[in-house]
Amino acid sequence: MARVIVVTSGKGGVGKTTTSAAIAMGLAKRGHKTAVIDFDVGLRNLDLIMGCERRVVYDFVNVINGEASLNQALIRDKNCNLLYILPASQTRDKDALSQEGVGKILDELKKDFKYIVCDSPAGIEKGAHLAMYFADDAFIVTNPEVSSVRDSDRMLGILSSKSRRAEQNEEPIKEYLLLSRYAPDRVKLGEMLSVNDVQEILSLHLLGVIPESKSVLTASNSGVPVILDEKSDAGQAYADIVARYLGEEKPHRFIDEKKGLFGKLFGSK
């Protein structure tokens, strides 16, 4: 059975697109045929993060309107032949996406793909609503910062009341917490909410912590999902997340600060 995963947060700039690109690539690299869809109509960016911006011919809205077939619009990833990208349209028409149209496309994708990753736009408007409506699993991307945590909680409320599963009284969407831009040294100084703090407030299952990392910008600069940078901390964090999602037991990493020479000499452990 295919699973539809929504990557959402409410707040913008927390790392939804980075996460969507990384986990879609991770799932595909693990041998699962995966499609990743950009729901941010008017502000498409997933293509840029995936490095396929010059290969976009047709988009999501073209398929909904019947101007192109799904196969014409899907872009095969250059790094992994099990990964396909469905780019968002750059139209300014807010009503370009319809619930019926999105449902049809997802049903068609479900026949052929194992995982369908929906990259939600920020906010709680139509695009965000449609990205989460058909989801089976939700990855809530949160930064350890007050506004992001609050918005994540708001999103949880919407997932549990406005989704298809909620409306049809089915088993609720499985919700997972992905804490990104985490800085253990700042947590230790009491300047940043800790993983435990955020988990306690949101009471969510933690899928993984992604440390604040230079490699994320480097990856987006070059249009390569950060998970392919296997040496980087963020890349490894996403690889762990994919493994945990697939049911593997992996101890959490990147929660404690890295000790430099100074820390090793003077540190307590």
Next chain:
Amino acid sequence: MSLLDYFKISKASSASLAKERLQILVAHERSSRNQPSYLPQLQKELLEVIRKYINVEQDAISVNFEQNDTQETLELNIVLPDHPTKIS
């Protein structure tokens, strides 16, 4: 204990302040999330009815909805003025 710990300034951290604020806010927002959607309208109409007979202020009425496993409670609280003046 590390040598460095002696030099740390001990004061309430901003992170613990953030946690406290969020816990209060999230609890409040969650409780209002579970309320039935008709509650604000109910409150408005109740106030209109009461005002036909007694002169009460807008904020003198509060409607509270509580939910636990076994029952739902709708609590209505009206603060009557000290000297109720009947509207003729």
